[in-house]
Amino acid sequence: MLERIKSLAEASADLLAEWRHDFHAHPELSFEEIETTARIRARLEEMGYSGMRVGAAGIPTGLVVDLNPEKTGPCFALRADIDALPMQELGNPPYKSQRNGVMHACGHDSHITMVLGAAKILKALESELPGRVRFIFQPSEESPHRSGAKAMIEEGVLEGVxxxxxxxxxxxxxxGVIGVHAGPFMAAADEWECTIFGKGGHGAVPHLAADPIVAAGAVIGALQTIVSREIDPLETVVVTCGHMEAGSTFNIIPDRAFLQGTVRTFNPDVRSEMPRRMERICSGISQALGCRAEFHLKNVLPATVNDKAFTEEAAEVARKVLGPEKVIEIPPSMGAEDMSYYLQKVPGTFMFFGTKNEEKGIVNPQHHPEYDVDDEILPKGSALLAALAWNFLSGKAS
Ligand SMILES: [Zn+2]
Ligand SMILES: [Zn+2]
Incomplete structure (x- = not known):
């Protein structure tokens, strides 16, 4: 079966590149993926799919379709995120973005294509599959405050999966190299804000003011002691202050300073303690310096946790599909992904698929204005996803 899957994938290589280029040329932002959704639907209809469910969060973007909807038995889901980023493409591929200021710089054009490729392969094997496959084309991964995964799950996309x-x-x-990791794989990402209120005044007479900028400086430094002095050194935590704003000119002490940043964690217990620890430092230090702080932390995304047994089996399938030397164990990433919401509900695995090809000049990381994907990976990724579906369904059915 795996050989059939691989040859079906290779036979579609040119078509997959064509599809990816089409998605790349027509990128759309989070929850605006109307045309992208229509294009996905058209490709699926060409393959013979019907019964598409379009829309998420009351917006007609994103799409879900089942292969073998009438069959009983296990159901395996494949997920692709479909949105692009608000940035200008600076590279010059023939399929360059036709939309000013919008670009598929995170490679979601290739995610759509690889899941579509898997849908095409599995459609050809439909009658032999001992179960259902659900293809989830999810909007809005890049806007974590409005997660498309969360919206789709609330609407029941995982029912029966x-x-x-x-x-x-x-x-x-x-x-062509796939990176796997069992267990916590991508971090939980939260967002914090702290406003420090002081007393404004003339820059020449600080004794008549309460300077929130000095307090903010002390707070920024002290927040790092949570990682270095308060948390078990074997845990992983990042506290970043990414935004600060205060004052208007050189000789005025402003009446407030604003700080904003992100916290990354893996352990849910460590995560839940962070607001209390940060609040204590922000308030305590501000108060010691004659100011007052208001602190808020907003949970954004949970950690992405790969099921151990599933991941080990997926790695075995990947070794068979891509070759043993193409499967590597990679460390976790402090980045975050809304794939986490699905993996909180059902077991599975999320993997990183390499695109770096120096000979072709494809060397940039995601979110780079010249980011591009090596088209050679498309049939390989499609074959891998189809093989994971086949392996899961046949293992469950036997
Ligand atoms: Zn991204
Ligand atoms: Zn992405």
Missing amino acids: DAISGLHVWGTIPS
């Missing part, structure tokens, strides 16, 4: 997989292309891994 037994396991799930997905890929993210990765610019630093060699082309």
